[in-house]
Amino acid sequence: MTAPVVKGYCPGALRPMMSGDGLVVRVRPFNGRLRRAQADGIATLAAAHGNGLIDLSSRGNLQIRGVREDSLAALITGLGAMSLVDADAEIESRRNVLVTPFWQTGEETEGFAAALTEALAQPDAPRVPGKFGFAVDTGRAPVLQTASADIRLERDAGGGLILVADGFDKGKPVASGTVVAEAMALARWFVEMRGDHSRMAALLAGGVALPGGFIVPRQRQDYLPRPGYTPLGAMVGLAFGQLEVKTLASLAKQGGCG
Template structure:
């Protein structure tokens, strides 16, 4: 009989396209769209490849990546060939792993975002790029206002209050003011400093934790007045740049992506939504979440059992049921185990699967935090939550 581990497995690396991760429903093949954008041809192509070589389900990740699920070992090679034809494959697994960049989706032509993202990607995939840990990443957040501060990244390129550019270490309010040309080299030098000062013992580590342990940034990093963050993650609906749409649990069907690709290029976001460039409206497809008031946005749930081999309980059917009883503004995170993949941060309510298929309840915390209630049967959760 198969035994289950209670402690989630920590891999320390992120799956990619060339190095996919095995899940309960097959390989998960993660695409990192360059500049966070798929052209209409690429988006249509990804949808076709998902339907042909995967199970037709496409996940949006919290680092703005796009994941094709349900790929068999035999289908992986032909899928990679198809993605390479679309210009979506890096030359090596090392290059793919290092090109870990989240780009603000709210950019406009000529504001420098696309150029910065391109030059950073070239620098990170070139010879001699720092060998940072797999989870180490960069944010290009140079729209009018920074919008990625809550998105995982170790080195951030942002606007200063005066509209210039600054390279900032995550976890510090100090930064180095840069130009369009010096931004990428400065970001790489900061990554080299991180490695040289022991930020990644045994190949793992993150910038904020390194600084919290007392590492002092180079002298060139001075206090900067950064542009003011406009607030929480944006709501679905029309925007200046296009139409932002969400999906239940951040997962869409290949047919849906194919339809959206007919409208325009798509930009990935770290909020598990996509922005359809230049669109003022979207077709009435039940999959699409187009308003902040949709109860499906009140729940977050990972893949859970049976698709995730580490899951101790199914998650999404439960989250779907419970979403209807959550008041607006209240967030529920249902996690198949304490790893909390779908939402590393705190939520008002978090349910974590336990051996035997019961759940623990954590109030105002993350999946690995101590629970307030333990051993709750799934059938009793609606009653329990009604009193929370």
């Protein structure tokens, strides 16, 4: 049996990864949500240029599998036409932003996610490691604490915004107008202090102390996702996190995908 090869990075659309069944092209939805036309378009592109299978990653991304090298350019062009591609591979690698699935148009969560995405695309954005990620978990109660992220935006028990370093049980109170700047500052602190560490929790576990201000207790997540109906639509479970293109196309016809 051939030993698995560790690539050391996560695939993207602009930086795909070769796997046993062809290239893996990861699509990272902006603001953690796909419009109906985008979901249907991804299904069409995956059928035309891949092997018909799509993975759903733990960070809410879609991975088109089995892409042929001679089809990659056409696939990227199609994704770009649906506004699903970043300006370049470096920006794409930094845009690991997980967003609570329960946000509604006009809420602060949408604005925070968009502003964070814009900040990560700037030339002076911190050069965080490829697997380093952010979570915008700013609903009334946290729902993403079991998901992988290094810097989190949450709310305390009183509804105030807090900035959280993964692995620490307290957050720093922040204002709506400064929350993204504070998140970028914490990311820069991590880059400066990280040494050989690639994740925030590992850095803190190694004894490095956070800057001042992380004093507000975090809420503890009691939400457990289950397939079924929610006030914002149906939650669907996928066996082993994989689906066929016809399933995604069918879901797209029912509404947007979060």
